[in-house]
Amino acid sequence: MQLSRDDLKRAYERMFTIRAFEERVEKEFSQGNIPGFAHVYLGQEASGVGVCFDLGDEDYIGSTHRGHGHCIAKGVDVKGMMLEIMGKAGGLCGGKGGSMHIADLSKGMLGANAIVGGAPPLAVGAALTQKYNKTGKVAVAFTGDGASNQGTVFEALNMAVVLKVPAIFAFENNSYGEHTHVSYACGAPSIADRVRAFGMPCEVVDGMDFFAVLEGMRKALEHARAGHGPYGLEIQCKRFLGHFVGDPQAYRTPAELAEARAADALPRFRDRVLEAGLLDAADFEAIEAQVLELVEAAVQEALVAPFPDPARDLTRDVYVRYA
Amino acid sequence: MQLSRDDLKRAYERMFTIRAFEERVEKEFSQGNIPGFAHVYLGQEASGVGVCFDLGDEDYIGSTHRGHGHCIAKGVDVKGMMLEIMGKAGGLCGGKGGSMHIADLSKGMLGANAIVGGAPPLAVGAALTQKYNKTGKVAVAFTGDGASNQGTVFEALNMAVVLKVPAIFAFENNSYGEHTHVSYACGAPSIADRVRAFGMPCEVVDGMDFFAVLEGMRKALEHARAGHGPYGLEIQCKRFLGHFVGDPQAYRTPAELAEARAADALPRFRDRVLEAGLLDAADFEAIEAQVLELVEAAVQEALVAPFPDPARDLTRDVYVRYA
Amino acid sequence: MSKKTYVQAINEAVRQEMRRDPKVIVIGEDVAGGQGATGEAGGVGSVFGQMQGLYREFGPDRVIDTPISESAIVGAAAGAALTGLRPVAEMMFVDFVGVCFDQIYNQAAKFRYMFGGKARTPMVLRATIGAGFRAAAQHSQTLHPLFTMVPGLKVVMPSSPYDAKGLLIQAIRDDDPVIFLESKFLFGMEGEVPDEPYRIPFGEANIVREGKHMTFVAFGAMVPRAVAAAEALAKEGVQVEVIDPRTTSPLDEDTILESVAKTGRLVVIDESPPRCSLAADIAGLVADKGFHSLKAPIRQVTCPHTPVPFSPTLEDEYLPTPARIEAAARSILVHA
Amino acid sequence: MSKKTYVQAINEAVRQEMRRDPKVIVIGEDVAGGQGATGEAGGVGSVFGQMQGLYREFGPDRVIDTPISESAIVGAAAGAALTGLRPVAEMMFVDFVGVCFDQIYNQAAKFRYMFGGKARTPMVLRATIGAGFRAAAQHSQTLHPLFTMVPGLKVVMPSSPYDAKGLLIQAIRDDDPVIFLESKFLFGMEGEVPDEPYRIPFGEANIVREGKHMTFVAFGAMVPRAVAAAEALAKEGVQVEVIDPRTTSPLDEDTILESVAKTGRLVVIDESPPRCSLAADIAGLVADKGFHSLKAPIRQVTCPHTPVPFSPTLEDEYLPTPARIEAAARSILVHA
């Protein structure tokens, strides 16, 4: 696969933005600046970025409780996200959604979803719109290994085949659903085989390798855009931290955690690109510096931004018009 | 496969009881003697009888909206059924359940189920009890081809594998879910392949051949009773009538309907057994005469039996004790 | 203007909206029928015929049959609505809500609020409701309280062919998710229904019958029963005002409160078991905001706290009967 | 007797019942934790620790981790209950009911009636409820009206560690399906809890505080808030009786009606949006059977008709606050 220098920069920038954003979320959460839960995407950057790399604003994605990375990969504004995660009025959802409900329809982001298995049926609908309107666009549903056991997900797989819609099912298999290993929760050894049995092609890709994810996604896109119906990807990746920030993870050995870190997609990407002489160290440094600045600015802005005003905002926007 | 003469008689008796019962239900329904809906099992007799043939009262089955045949195959009393279907006080459920909710726990019959996909999760639970109590018994879930697309069914398949319970999933593929053909509703060409992808063996059997069903079921039973976990059967059979009694079925050609009738499991069974010289014509005649008498008696008793008394029965038996 | 049945009115509403707006699609189980089969496709048009003929007029792209996968149906409708279509999804019986409730109440209903007012989900979910058909406990429920309690949903219960058409057209044009509950009991009811499209706004009650001694509030199939009871009482000089709010959410509180201000007496008739019911909801409303007008206890006539029984003798006593409504009314007349 | 938290009380109830009765099993997501993983298994014991240590004591046959498949979890529990076990199933957050409601309301709840009284389904479904944790719209609901309205279910909302233990033991020994709603808000609450097993019968209200001027009815996490408001009013000589019915179904109607007969004034406090709520249910009850005692309108203090917002400033105003309860109470004092 040949990517332009600009594309390589964009890929790294997106991955590093997720990395920097999530590390900061972890820190701000631990310091009490982020209310509620935080499920960070650390370790899975190549997956989200690879899947979303060739998508435009009019392609849709449906996300999960672990959605920050998907948002950033889809081009959602990082400041708006940080404001939202801190519950501020200027957040992408006016502070009403928070980490688990960030949405930005203008970017084709149909929302994080705090219900496991919530998004795949919605993605089928978004894909149906594309087919109906003959837009040539697609809808992607991100689903975890744990979520792959939820009935709604299976229904969505079958429905997508029956309706022959351009839906792409991206199963991010990070081996864990909360505190349970996929080898226990999935009765069958392979998620991809299960997906295939529903009547669509499904590719297994190394989710710690940006290029592998992109390559798989390109096949999926070609298939879906050509009107051949849905396509599946099982993206095998690693969850660096616990299920949520603060999870002590006694169920994972230090060796396993170290192994996960050793597979880090970012240095792997950098080394490969450096080796091939496509970008140089200064390029990476520049990207990192710029991203860190962006994230810092987002945090600083969000920390001091005002909260919503209950008198004005609490009961607003339940309906377009309630009558 | 070698069956004793008694077993052969029992098999035919069960199949013919279903046939006679359902034909009578059709008639009584058309004459206004049966309230509500009636989904008859005509054409699928070999499936239910084959699956239940080796089960005892302490093995469980969970059934569907098309449950009369399953009940009879499991040994549920035909008079109690007819009373129930007519809504009479003496019915198996006191007239409260009707055709779609006949249950007889004393016969291991966990109930017909008017929710498509309702029974498989329950069967997993019944199978869990068997595993927990080490009874060596099994639980069977009957599911249609249409129902095979319901999320609850997929969840049950996976859960059964994960918990390694002695559950047997009998998918009765009669090619139709209401008025839609399986080739449209199931995105994948094979139900059995889908079941296998969940991590259990699944056999495809000819549901118009009692011996084929029994043979498949014996493998399933051996597997489940030996503690190897769940097993699937895709039983390919024919629905002689419409979805419900009265369905005009314009979506099926006369040729298809004739083909279904031509595959009738009962003459096929009879011819084979006669040919092998295991039973003679008089045996079959005796069985048929006796069954017809039984069904006639059931109908006559049910027709004149009293309805429940609302003052006494309407609000009774919602709880074991409401306090 | 011509006589049409309730089912015909529903059919006409969807048909006319589909002609008007190419973004309107229909999706559900056997809304066409016969897909993949050996005979003709499109001849079913929903199991009670509400969508009959639409497949032939609009074809498979707009009248979409689905597998038996209610979560995927509702989710597909919600996802399509979020991205620009106006799906009219069908749930054959409302009883099936249990297998797809998440997509209704956590997804479609909550998007707008969770996303800070940035999403629209203009979908209609049609479902048939009601007991009386010997269809037993899993095919006879009404369940309107289940939807009414959910912020973000609108809930419609038409009681006549005229209302069915006007409310359904409003539902399809509405920008919020609407649950449209079709009373099986009324499917054959005939009434005058204008041929041209028209809308009935949500949250505007219909005063079905005027009266000054007592107020009945009823919805859907309970409206004709309330009227029957009111007519029986009228023979004895008791003039009952019968109010049909048409939509349970939004609820036309003003019309109810004004009526009770005039009559001082209220009976709420509700086609559901009593607990956390719509009857209780309205009784609670009036016990608060209409308290000072009340001359007598507020009676609720509901189904008993039981599942729906199959047997005709039991089921006939299950729903509120005109006789039970009348008895409830009489029991508060003596408090004059 | 010793001080225990609400979570410890829950844990002790299940543990003691498991010791007593081998038919009691626990099933749900991460009720053990760590299954299939590289590290230790059984160290989670539910995400809020309610089942902590049970796996180590009772092993994988009795403390059963499951995939994320709520329909299969509830269905497996119901099927196991029908066939002789006494499962205690866990739904991590009650909000997930949307993906498994059918198995609760159409299956477990209806078996006994549909089968003519021949089935027993002795299962408990435990679920955590409540807002206040910045967990947003899909992880903060209470949804007790959804269960209360279903004939065939019993619904428990303990408001203290003492009640949690006694009611949970009753739930496990009960022969009907019981929904046991654990208030996240109270998890850390401490109270005296006897070490030995004891049962609190369903349908028997706790009069938390006696009074003669007004009645408050509240459940679960709203009880301490109602008490706080009552205490504030007491400073001004207004004596409020605070009633915690403990179970919403069955409901101890008598204790509520007796209290209102004495006080003539009622405020119902409910941790849910207003429509078809438990507040409305109780208001409706009293507006009927307690009407003649009423001296003032019945007030309902509920959440607004909105999903639960994420932002702290919004969420803090979402649940009934003691201030709002007090204000509601004051508004009906002037009607004396």
Ligand SMILES: Cc1ncc(C[n+]2csc(CCOP(=O)(O)OP(=O)(O)O)c2C)c(N)n1
């Ligand atoms: C229906 C439902 N059940 C359970 C949960 C609780 N829950 C949240 S995330 C999660 C694990 C999901 O695992 P996976 O799909 O593998 O995603 P990951 O966390 O690994 O990204 C669970 C069980 C939920 N949110 N929704």
Ligand SMILES: Cc1ncc(C[n+]2csc(CCOP(=O)(O)OP(=O)(O)O)c2C)c(N)n1
């Ligand atoms: C959840 C749910 N959705 C839809 C229905 C309506 N319905 C009843 S039977 C049926 C078709 C079932 O087809 P299949 O599983 O193939 O069984 P068969 O009728 O062929 O025996 C449908 C759609 C239902 N009862 N429950």
Ligand SMILES: [Mg+2]
């Ligand atoms: Mg995972």
Ligand SMILES: [Mg+2]
């Ligand atoms: Mg079928």
